[in-house]
Amino acid sequence: MLSEKHNEKEAEGAVRELTYAEALREAMRQAMEKDDSIFLIGEDIGVYGGAFGVTAGLVDEFGPERVRDTPISEAAIAGSCIGAALTGMRPIGEIQFMDFITLSMEQLVLQAAKLRFMFGGKAKVPFVLRTPGGSGTGAAAQHSETLENWFVHVPGLKVVMPSNAYDAKGLLLSAIYDDNPVIFVEHKLLYKTKAHVPEEMYQIPLSQSHVAREGRDLTVVATSVMVQRALQAAEQLSEEGIEIEVVDPRTLSPLDDRPIIESVIKTGKALVVHEAPTTGGYGGEIVARIAASEAFDYLDAPIRRLAGLDIPIPYNRTLEYHTVPQVENIVEEARKLVRGEY
Amino acid sequence: MSEAIQSITPDRARELLAAIGHEKAREMLETMYLIRAFEEKAEELYALGKVHGTMHLSIGQEGSATGASNAVRSGYDYLLNHHRGHGHCIAWGGNVNFMMAEFLGKETGYCRGRGGSMHIADVERNNLGANGIVGGGIPIAVGVGLSIHLRQTDQVCLVIFGDGAANEGAFHESLNMASIWNLPIIYMCENNQYAMSMSVKRAFKVEHISERACAYNIPGVTVDGNDLLAVYEAISEAAERARAGEGPTLVESVTYRWRGHSKSDRQLYRTREEVKEWQARDPIPRYANRLIEAGIITQEDVQAIHDEAYQRIEDAVEFAENSPEPDVSTIMDGVYA
Ligand SMILES: Cc1ncc(C[n+]2csc(CCOP(=O)(O)OP(=O)(O)O)c2C)c(N)n1
Ligand SMILES: [Mg+2]
Numbered sequence: 220m221l222s223e224k225h226n227e228k229e230a231e232g233a234v235r236e237l238t239y240a241e242a243l244r245e246a247m248r249q250a251m252e253k254d255d256s257i258f259l260i261g262e263d264i265g266v267y268g269g270a271f272g273v274t275a276g277l278v279d280e281f282g283p284e285r286v287r288d289t290p291i292s293e294a295a296i297a298g299s300c301i302g303a304a305l306t307g308m309r310p311i312g313e314i315q316f317m318d319f320i321t322l323s324m325e326q327l328v329l330q331a332a333k334l335r336f337m338f339g340g341k342a343k344v345p346f347v348l349r350t351p352g353g354s355g356t357g358a359a360a361q362h363s364e365t366l367e368n369w370f371v372h373v374p375g376l377k378v379v380m381p382s383n384a385y386d387a388k389g390l391l392l393s394a395i396y397d398d399n400p401v402i403f404v405e406h407k408l409l410y411k412t413k414a415h416v417p418e419e420m421y422q423i424p425l426s427q428s429h430v431a432r433e434g435r436d437l438t439v440v441a442t443s444v445m446v447q448r449a450l451q452a453a454e455q456l457s458e459e460g461i462e463i464e465v466v467d468p469r470t471l472s473p474l475d476d477r478p479i480i481e482s483v484i485k486t487g488k489a490l491v492v493h494e495a496p497t498t499g500g501y502g503g504e505i506v507a508r509i510a511a512s513e514a515f516d517y518l519d520a521p522i523r524r525l526a527g528l529d530i531p532i533p534y535n536r537t538l539e540y541h542t543v544p545q546v547e548n549i550v551e552e553a554r555k556l557v558r559g560e561y
Numbered sequence: 562m563s564e565a566i567q568s569i570t571p572d573r574a575r576e577l578l579a580a581i582g583h584e585k586a587r588e589m590l591e592t593m594y595l596i597r598a599f600e601e602k603a604e605e606l607y608a609l610g611k612v613h614g615t616m617h618l619s620i621g622q623e624g625s626a627t628g629a630s631n632a633v634r635s636g637y638d639y640l641l642n643h644h645r646g647h648g649h650c651i652a653w654g655g656n657v658n659f660m661m662a663e664f665l666g667k668e669t670g671y672c673r674g675r676g677g678s679m680h681i682a683d684v685e686r687n688n689l690g691a692n693g694i695v696g697g698g699i700p701i702a703v704g705v706g707l708s709i710h711l712r713q714t715d716q717v718c719l720v721i722f723g724d725g726a727a728n729e730g731a732f733h734e735s736l737n738m739a740s741i742w743n744l745p746i747i748y749m750c751e752n753n754q755y756a757m758s759m760s761v762k763r764a765f766k767v768e769h770i771s772e773r774a775c776a777y778n779i780p781g782v783t784v785d786g787n788d789l790l791a792v793y794e795a796i797s798e799a800a801e802r803a804r805a806g807e808g809p810t811l812v813e814s815v816t817y818r819w820r821g822h823s824k825s826d827r828q829l830y831r832t833r834e835e836v837k838e839w840q841a842r843d844p845i846p847r848y849a850n851r852l853i854e855a856g857i858i859t860q861e862d863v864q865a866i867h868d869e870a871y872q873r874i875e876d877a878v879e880f881a882e883n884s885p886e887p888d889v890s891t892i893m894d895g896v897y898a
Contacts, residue, residue, distance in 0.1 A: 266829050267758035290728035290764040291695045291756055319694070322729070357614025359677045361693030530896050534677030535666035535887050536613040542892065 237416040239381070239409045240273045242388040243349070247274070247311060249420050250395050251281055254309065257395060258285040260299055261313030270315045271351055271410050297323035300346040301331045301400070309395060310346045317352035317404065318364040331400040332375030345398045347391070351405040353444060353494060354543055360531035363539075365495035367442070370402045371472040371504065377401040377425060378471040382446035384414035386469060389423030397425060406444045425470045428478040434462035436557050438482040440505050441465060441492040445544060449492055452549035461557050471501060476508045483514035488556050489522045494543045497526040521561050525552045566769075566815055568785040569794065571854065577790050578855045581631075586857050587866070589631055589789060593623040593845045594870035596648040599657055602874045603647065603664060603678070607824060612664060616678040617645040621787075621819035624844025625751050626652040626721075628792030629814070633719050633747070633800050636686040639705050641698035642721040644679045645751075645818070646691030649721055655683045661877040667884035674887045675895065695756070696722060696729035699748070703735050706744030706809070717745045717803040719796070725756025727770050736809065740777035745803035747796060748811045751786060753818045758830040771813040779809050786814030787844040790851065817842075 237245065251257045259274060259281075265288040268275030278286040289296055293314060300310040314320045320327070331344050354363035370378045377399050381387040387405070394401040431446055432453050441449040446467045453463045464482050468474055483489045489509050491502035502524040509515070509522055527543045555561060569577070578586050600618045607616060619626065626648035630640070635653040642649040650660060655671075663670025664678050671681050682690030689705070692698045702720035709716045726732060727750055739746045750770050754761055767773065774781025780802070784791040792814050799810035817839035821828050852858045858866075 263758045265758070267826075270757075288759055288763070290759060291725040292728050292730065294730050322694075357612075357677070359614065359680055359693065360675075361679070361697075362615075528892065530893060533675045533887075533892070534614060534663075534672075534680070535674040537889060538675070538887055538892050539613075541889050 234415045235418060236413045237384050238411050238413050239384040239387045239405070240271060240411070242384040242414075242416045243273050243391055243405070244275070244277065245416070246388045246391040246395070248277060248280065250392060251285065256307060257309045257311065258287065259311050259313065260287045260289060260296060262289055262291055262296070262315050264288060264313050269313060271407060273349070273405075273410070274313070293319050293322035294326055297326035297331070297348065300348060301326060301334070301344055304344045304346040304400070305334070305342055311395065312346060312348045314348060314350040316362050316364075317350045317366055318361050320348070320350055320366060323348075327370070327376065327400070327402070328373050332373045336375060343398045344400050347394045347401045347403050349403045349405060351407045351410070353406045353408060354532040354539055355408045357534065357536060357539065359534040363532035365493070365527065367402070367404045367471055368495060368499065368501045371501060375400070377473065378404065379425060379469065380404045380443045380471055381469065382409070382431075382443050382467050384412060384416050386423055388416050389421050390425070390469060392420055393422040393425050396422070401425075404443065408444050409447070412447070423469070426473050426475045427470065428466055428468045428475045430464060430478055430482065431467045432463070432465040434464035434486070436461050436486060437463045437488045437490060437553055438479070438486045439463050439465050439490045439492060439549070439553065440468065440479055442468060442471065442501060443494065445492040445494055448544065448546045449549055451546045452553060455546070455550050456553055459554070461553065463553055474504070474508070476512070479505065480509060480512045480514045483509050484517045487517050487519040489518070490525060490552055490556055491522070492525045492544050492549055494527050496529045497524055498529050500524070500526050502526050520556050520559065523552060523556060523561065525549060566783050566785050567791055567795065568788055569790045574790050574851050575855050577794060578851065578857065581793070583857050585631065586852060589627050590845075590849055590852060590858070590863070591866050591870060592627045592652050593789070593848065594867050595657065595873060596623045596626060596651045597845060598871045598874040599647055599651060599660065599877070602878060604820070606665070606878070613666065614677055615823045616664070617823050618820040619645045619648040619818065621839065621843070622751060622753060622816045623648055624789040624848060625786040625792050625814040625816050628789040629719060629721065629749055629796045632793045632796035633717055638687065638716050639718040640688045640721070641690065641692070641702050641705065641718065643692050643695070643698060643723060643726065645723065646681060647678070650681050650683060650688060650691070653683065653688045654686055655681070655688065657873060657877040658880040661874075661881040662884045665881045666886070667881055668887045669880070669884040673895075696726035696731045698722060699726060699729070699735045700731045702746050702748070703738050703744065706739055706746040707742065709745050710742070715804050717747060717800050719747045719749060721749045721751060723756060724750060724752040724754070724761050724764070724770060725759065726750070727773070728756075728764055736773075736777045736779070736811065739809040740779045743806060743808035746809040747799040747803060748809060749796065750811065750813045751816055752813050753816050755818070755822070755830070757822045757826075760830065769813055771811050774811040779811060781811040781813070783813040783815060786816030787842045787847060789844060789848045816844075
């Protein structure tokens with residue numbers, strides 16, 4: 220239904236574009252207008268508007284009670300979300316950079332993720348913790364982490380990673396209304412990217428992988444900013460006659476692996492691309508899902524991973540660039556796979 | 562409860578300067594100018610697009626960094642500091658060439674271009690590094706203090722952090738352990754009134770952060786951080802206690818950052834008037850005047866010291882700009898020993 224509406228609007232030439240940051244802000248604003256139990260909590264989210272401006276202006280609309288600045292206390296930010304969620308509120312916490320979520324780990328991993336289960340399903344912990352990950356800003360090793368897989372490994376947490384502005388809004392709304400703790404991983408390099416974002420409060424269901432581009436030659440499973448890079452690579456490859464299919468899981472956990480498996484059955488080849496270091500990264504999970512499925516019989520090349528080097532993110536711009544997959548690396552890797560060089 | 566903010570009378574200043582000695586007294590002014598010149602240049606290079614990433618300037622806080630480092634034996638004792646750390650590194654005797662090269666991401670930089678502005682360390686001089694994580698150095702100080710204790714040296718560990726860091730849980734864990742084990746640690750909190758946009762008035766219920774010392778039964782003092790000698794005196798006393806086996810001290814150095822938190826700060830949380838008020842308490846002329854009053858230097862000397870510092874930074878930029886970038890083939894270096 221929604222996509223029909225898009226087409227109508229596009230036909231009228233009235234496509235509304237928002238940046239990823241604006242889309243997130245709009246989701247929060249619309250949800251807060253409708254539901255008093257939703258509030259924001261985090262460092263510098265009020266008058267400063269958040270380190271990346273995502274919450275800019277919201278304190279003027281909703282006041283400091285509902286857009287609550289905290290001292291620098293990440294464990295207590297996570298704990299505040301958990302406690303409030305247990306008692307009828309729907310908090311949206313912000314951890315300023317994903318790196319600092321390490322200071323919230325106990326609360327998230329040992330409390331938020333397990334309380335419902337340990338209480339025999341008698342409580343729920345509905346909150347969202349938004350946080351920007353990723354490198355590419357020259358912020359060096361302690362401000363560039365991509366840690367989503369730490370959370371993927373924890374049953375009870377949901378992990379969402381939107382790759383564009385349209386998904387950002389729809390996924391955030393679903394995350395807000397979900398009755399579970401959701402780690403919502405944004406990307407610094409995506410904040411200023413634009414896409415068509417409808418004004419209405421649409422939801423993109425969690426745990427629904429999405430085929431972002433169709434193609435017959437190779438399945439590329441990518442997350443977050445790597446979806447954008449894979450789509451750019453696809454354009455270049457298409458000029459060479461290579462058509463890649465790009466699948467964006469969007470929700471990393473719980474994962475909807477059907478579209479991935481079906482895609483690999485179709486193409487017979489798979490490449491997984493993510494920013495986090497290769498070893499122990501999300502790519503391992505995707506590779507395992509493919510290898511363990513009926514798609515295995517259809518594979519005519521090894522499943523490959525293209526991910527961050529196993530090093531902390533360097534400060535130097537050139538080194539930083541070479542640490543994580545870029546468009547040209549995806550193009551090259553895809554070519555090799557399609558040409559049977561592996 | 563701690564007393565009000567401690568400052569230094571003119572008589573006490575003369576006494577302290579006499580004890581410090583003219584040469585070192587003058588060097589401390591040179592250091593403050595060198596810090597100011599370094600940071601003004603950093604800001605300029607940033608504006609010119611020569612730097613990728615972010616930086617945190619300590620302009621206005623030079624007295625705190627310089628007074629503290631000079632009150633311990635930099636290079637022998639240990640330093641841990643934080644993201645707003647250019648001044649601490651320079652005051653600790655850091656080489657501005659290597660710092661500038663690091664800032665520009667060059668192979669000749671202190672961290673071979675891998676760390677950048679926020680992570681400058683001078684390991685040979687026992688400067689164990691600035692830190693990108695607020696409060697990140699505070700627990701490490703416990704380990705350094707414990708090591709000093711176990712190795713039975715007479716070193717001390719100076720750990721510098723901001724007001725914001727005092728609200729991380731790690732602050733409590735660290736001060737408690739240091740106090741129960743009487744570790745030789747000087748906790749210096751540079752209270753520059755804000756943690757990004759969060760003012761200390763909103764972030765603390767106590768008036769002075771040093772009041773928290775009572776929770777650990779250790780001394781806590783609040784000093785005028787824009788008065789180099791006040792900081793010098795407080796840190797000297799804390800160092801003496803540490804060396805005498807009497808354990809840690811919490812020193813709150815009250816100061817102000819003149820610039821925004823980092824590159825992208827519209828500063829909507831404070832007024833221009835407030836900034837101007839604090840700029841009138843510039844630690845550099847305040848200290849220079851003390852030296853002039855004590856007959857240690859003349860007004861002309863001040864100008865010469867100023868000019869020399871700014872020239873020194875021009876040379877550092879030249880060194881950095883002429884230095885090579887790290888070679889991409891070395892990208893995997895340094896992850897493991
Ligand atoms: C654990 C952690 N949380 C948040 C940040 C983001 N951050 C960097 S500096 C800063 C403010 C620090 O304030 P303060 O400790 O007072 O030092 P100042 O910047 O004022 O020198 C914040 C919130 C961080 N780097 N690390
Ligand atoms: Mg501060």
